[in-house]
Amino acid sequence: LNAAPRRAPRQHIRFLPTPAPAPALAPGGGGALELVPSRVPVLADHPLVGGPRFRRLKIGVGHQLDMKASGVLVLGIGDGNKLLTDLYNCHLTKVYTVSGLFGKATDDFSDTGKLIEKTTFDHITREKLERIVAVIQGTNHKALLMYSNIDMKTQEAYELAVKGLIRPMEKSPPIITAIRCLQFALPEFQLEIHCLHETQQYLRKIVHEIGLELKSSAVCTQVRRTRDGVFTVDDALPRTQWDLRSVQDAIRNCRLKVRTELEKTL
Amino acid sequence: AMAGALRALRAVWPLLRRGLRGTARPPNTRQLREAEEAAPVFQYAGKAARRKDRVFVWGFSYSGALGIPSFVKPDAGWKKPRRIQCTPYRLETEEKISSAACGYGFTLLASSTTDITKVWGMGLNKDSQLGFQRSRRDQTKGYEYVLEPSPIPLPLEKPQQTRVLQVSCGRAHSLVLTDTEGVFTMGNNSYGQCGRKVVEDEIYSESHVIHQLNEFDSRVVQVVCGQDHSLFRTKKGAVYACGWGADGQTGLGHYNITSVPTKLRGDIAGVNIIQVSSYGDCCLAVSDEGEVFGWGNSEYLQLASVTETTQVNVPRHLPFKIGKIKEAACGGTGNAVLTEEGNVFVWGYGILGKGPNLRETAVPEMIPPSLFGWSDFNLDIRVAHVRCGLSQFAALTNRGELFVWGKNLRGCLGTGRMEDQYFPWRVTVPGEVVDVACGVDHMVSMVKSF
Numbered sequence: 226l227n228a229a230p231r232r233a234p235r236q237h238i239r240f241l242p243t244p245a246p247a248p249a250l251a252p253g254g255g256g257a258l259e260l261v262p263s264r265v266p267v268l269a270d271h272p273l274v275g276g277p278r279f280r281r282l283k284i285g286v287g288h289q290l291d292m293k294a295s296g297v298l299v300l301g302i303g304d305g306n307k308l309l310t311d312l313y314n315c316h317l318t319k320v321y322t323v324s325g326l327f328g329k330a331t332d333d334f335s336d337t338g339k340l341i342e343k344t345t346f347d348h349i350t351r352e353k354l355e356r357i358v359a360v361i362q363g364t365n366h367k368a369l370l371m372y373s374n375i376d377m378k379t380q381e382a383y384e385l386a387v388k389g390l391i392r393p394m395e396k397s398p399p400i401i402t403a404i405r406c407l408q409f410a411l412p413e414f415q416l417e418i419h420c421l422h423e424t425q426q427y428l429r430k431i432v433h434e435i436g437l438e439l440k441s442s443a444v445c446t447q448v449r450r451t452r453d454g455v456f457t458v459d460d461a462l463p464r465t466q467w468d469l470r471s472v473q474d475a476i477r478n479c480r481l482k483v484r485t486e487l488e489k490t491l
Numbered sequence: 492a493m494a495g496a497l498r499a500l501r502a503v504w505p506l507l508r509r510g511l512r513g514t515a516r517p518p519n520t521r522q523l524r525e526a527e528e529a530a531p532v533f534q535y536a537g538k539a540a541r542r543k544d545r546v547f548v549w550g551f552s553y554s555g556a557l558g559i560p561s562f563v564k565p566d567a568g569w570k571k572p573r574r575i576q577c578t579p580y581r582l583e584t585e586e587k588i589s590s591a592a593c594g595y596g597f598t599l600l601a602s603s604t605t606d607i608t609k610v611w612g613m614g615l616n617k618d619s620q621l622g623f624q625r626s627r628r629d630q631t632k633g634y635e636y637v638l639e640p641s642p643i644p645l646p647l648e649k650p651q652q653t654r655v656l657q658v659s660c661g662r663a664h665s666l667v668l669t670d671t672e673g674v675f676t677m678g679n680n681s682y683g684q685c686g687r688k689v690v691e692d693e694i695y696s697e698s699h700v701i702h703q704l705n706e707f708d709s710r711v712v713q714v715v716c717g718q719d720h721s722l723f724r725t726k727k728g729a730v731y732a733c734g735w736g737a738d739g740q741t742g743l744g745h746y747n748i749t750s751v752p753t754k755l756r757g758d759i760a761g762v763n764i765i766q767v768s769s770y771g772d773c774c775l776a777v778s779d780e781g782e783v784f785g786w787g788n789s790e791y792l793q794l795a796s797v798t799e800t801t802q803v804n805v806p807r808h809l810p811f812k813i814g815k816i817k818e819a820a821c822g823g824t825g826n827a828v829l830t831e832e833g834n835v836f837v838w839g840y841g842i843l844g845k846g847p848n849l850r851e852t853a854v855p856e857m858i859p860p861s862l863f864g865w866s867d868f869n870l871d872i873r874v875a876h877v878r879c880g881l882s883q884f885a886a887l888t889n890r891g892e893l894f895v896w897g898k899n900l901r902g903c904l905g906t907g908r909m910e911d912q913y914f915p916w917r918v919t920v921p922g923e924v925v926d927v928a929c930g931v932d933h934m935v936s937m938v939k940s941f
Contacts, residue, residue, distance in 0.1 A: 370916075383847070
């Protein structure tokens with residue numbers, strides 16, 4: 226950043242003493258110094274005086290991501306940190322791709338934990354999994370309506386419910402707004418989960434509970450966030466692109482999306 | 492002394508060294524993997540694990556209609572009487588229940604078995620709507636309130652071959668439909684709703700009378716009870732009615748009571764009816780072509796689309812342009828129909844399900860499918876059945892979810908709250924709901940476990 230061309234130094238008018246042009250005939254004149262107004266750069270703006278322009282950058286993080294999870298992580302730079310708080314208050318849903326494995330139960334619900342129990346899983350079919358997933362969605366839908374703190378008896382509550390816009394706008398326990406099964410190949414399966422106010426450990430716990438409901442056990446092998454509010458995997462920069470140009474392009478591309486989303490909600 | 496101490500230490504040293512060698516160290520990956528493979532595997536459900544059928548009840552329990560005696564008379568010191576059960580509660584039954592019906596304070600459960608006991612009843616029995624339940628304390632008297640599902644003895648000719656297809660309950664009478672022996676009726680007959688001649692000053696409590704009806708043009712396929720009248724639908728598509736007719740709900744062209752099931756004419760004559768529904772004083776019938784016909788009480792704009800009068804005693808065709816209708820359900824003041832696409836239309840008076848502003852309408856209004864869980868993710872969610880209680884509606888989706896809305900009389904909606912529900916709300920039932928029966932202040936559902 227510091228190598229980028231700097232802003233042109235400010236100019237101001239100063240009265241500088243300049244030796245007057247000596248007449249050709251009078252040698253040894255030198256003579257009186259005159260004050261001539263001229264435009265000179267402000268010395269304070271000179272790089273050798275002021276030093277590098279950027280010494281520290283304020284970087285803030287959006288919603289947290291676990292040690293064992295991967296995916297989209299939103300960062301704010303400098304003034305963008307204020308936008309981060311605004312985005313948090315929008316309470317937008319995040320989308321995760323969660324992979325699980327049937328047959329094991331561990332203490333921290335992931336496959337690297339201490340084994341507690343092993344169970345059979347050949348009675349599980351995709352249909353059963355989808356049934357359980359539909360029930361989870363149903364109960365969470367109810368929780369969504371309950372935690373949104375709207376009086377159910379009003380007409381606006383009805384209209385918002387029809388459009389599906391009812392959302393809890395304050396702190397609430399984790400709520401799953403949509404969940405569906407992407408892949409199913411015993412013993413592995415993959416789910417896509419849209420949720421609010423959750424932690425990755427909660428998602429692993431959900432996988433464990435799905436295993437229990439199906440009268441078996443399951444552990445979570447992978448949690449990957451594919452979308453965080455308006456930011457998707459396509460906008461995210463992979464490790465090879467962590468340089469100034471890509472960051473600036475990414476910020477420019479997302480600026481419009483973020484602004485429209487904030488205006489819509491707040 | 493020094494040498495002695497050193498000698499003692501040397502003797503102890505091997506023990507110390509052994510102790511240090513034997514301490515536990517965190518196991519390495521190979522040991523972990525071996526431990527994992529050696530762990531025993533538990534089996535909780537085999538390949539042939541079958542889904543069980545369960546019955547869930549909720550609502551007002553003091554009438555005994557829920558069938559759980561400990562709610563009314565607690566059998567343990569710590570239990571307290573529970574007046575209202577606001578969330579679904581499991582009712583243990585001996586057989587798989589295939590059909591259930593809720594009346595005004597009582598319930599009938601029927602199973603399609605060939606055993607001797609096919610129908611169980613619980614709740615109010617002041618008019619013998621559950622048959623004669625002999626009291627155990629006094630053998631000459633009967634019970635007025637039946638608190639748990641008790642078998643109802645039916646006078647069948649071939650008790651080990653006949654199967655009960657369906658049951659239906661009205662205000663104080665009930666109908667039991669069998670496959671070969673016609674319809675059995677019991678309960679109050681002061682308006683002829685049981686299909687037999689009205690006897691003056693008949694005392695209906697502790698009565699053993701169960702009447703059998705067999706004279707129809709063909710086999711009866713569906714029986715429906717209104718508040719004080721009965722409707723029978725036969726295989727040929729004809730509808731018969733008997734009972735109270737002051738609101739025209741018998742549809743026979745007059746406002747008197749009928750004590751013998753008589754065939755309905757009017758716009759239904761010649762039409763193949765595939766479903767009839769009634770719960771209060773209004774009746775709806777659906778034909779095989781998706782047309783709906785109505786008759787009976789119209790004080791709440793139920794039939795206002797065809798007539799201004801408040802009572803219609805002849806079946807009239809209701810010209811609704813909402814698509815082919817698959818199922819209809821009549822409540823006390825509001826009606827609902829289900830179309831082939833899976834949309835629910837409501838009209839009438841009361842809490843119709845479209846928010847607190849829609850109180851009455853004469854023309855059917857559709858309930859947005861997004862309220863039933865339809866969204867961009869679940870495009871194939873559709874409503875499969877609609878049912879009506881006196882002032883409540885229930886809808887079952889094809890995913891097995893139950894949605895209820897309407898007046899929450901004594902907790903009958905099962906949502907866990909005591910307030911009225913102005914738009915469809917999911918009832919959390921641990922299982923896939925197969926069928927639901929709505930009553931005045933309680934509901935019964937048949938559920939398949941996961």
